Amino acid sequence: MFGGTTNQDARRVFLVEDSRAMQDTLTAILGRMSHLRLVGVAETAGEALDGFTTLQPDLVVLDLALREGSGLDVLQAIKRRRPECQVFVFTSHDSEPYRARCLAAGADRFYSKARQHRELIDELRIHL
Numbered sequence: 001m002f003g004g005t006t007n008q009d010a011r012r013v014f015l016v017e018d019s020r021a022m023q024d025t026l027t028a029i030l031g032r033m034s035h036l037r038l039v040g041v042a043e044t045a046g047e048a049l050d051g052f053t054t055l056q057p058d059l060v061v062l063d064l065a066l067r068e069g070s071g072l073d074v075l076q077a078i079k080r081r082r083p084e085c086q087v088f089v090f091t092s093h094d095s096e097p098y099r100a101r102c103l104a105a106g107a108d109r110f111y112s113k114a115r116q117h118r119e120l121i122d123e124l125r126i127h128l
Helices: 020-031 045-055 071-081 096-104 117-127
Strands: 011-016 036-042 059-062 086-091 109-112
Touching: 011 020, 011 045, 020 036, 020 117, 036 045, 045 059, 045 071, 059 071, 071 086, 071 096, 086 117, 096 109, 109 117
Parallel strands: 011 036, 011 059, 059 086, 086 109
Antiparallel strands: none
16 A cells, blocks of 8 residues: 555554645654555645544654645644544754744644754654
8 A cells, every 4th residue: 555564463553734845754763664654645634634543553654744634633633533543743943933833732742843853863764
C-alpha cells in the first residue's frame, strides 16, 4: 500500500500533508523505519478526518496549512475523538502563537519544517 513495513506490531502512522514533495520525503523516511507503518495520506481536512476514522492510526503527522480546511481543526477533532492518538504537528507556520495554540489543542509535539525537520525524524526513529 505505502512504503514501510508489513510488521503487524508496527505503530500505524497517518500523514496529513498537502505538499506532494513533502509527502514523498516523509513516505521514504517512514519506509525505512521498521517500527512504523504508513497507513495513509490525506491532503485536505475532510480526507484527514475520513482517513483517521477509517484507518485508526496510532500517530498522525499533521501539517496546519492544507489544500482545503485547517490542520488546527483536524487536530482538535482527532483529540476529541481519540485523545490517546499522538499528533505531531509539522508545519511551516512555526511562530510561537501557532505552537501555543497547537499544544493547547492537544498536539503531542510541534515541529517547524524550516528549523526542526531533523528533530521530527529523530523523534520518529528513536522515541516511538
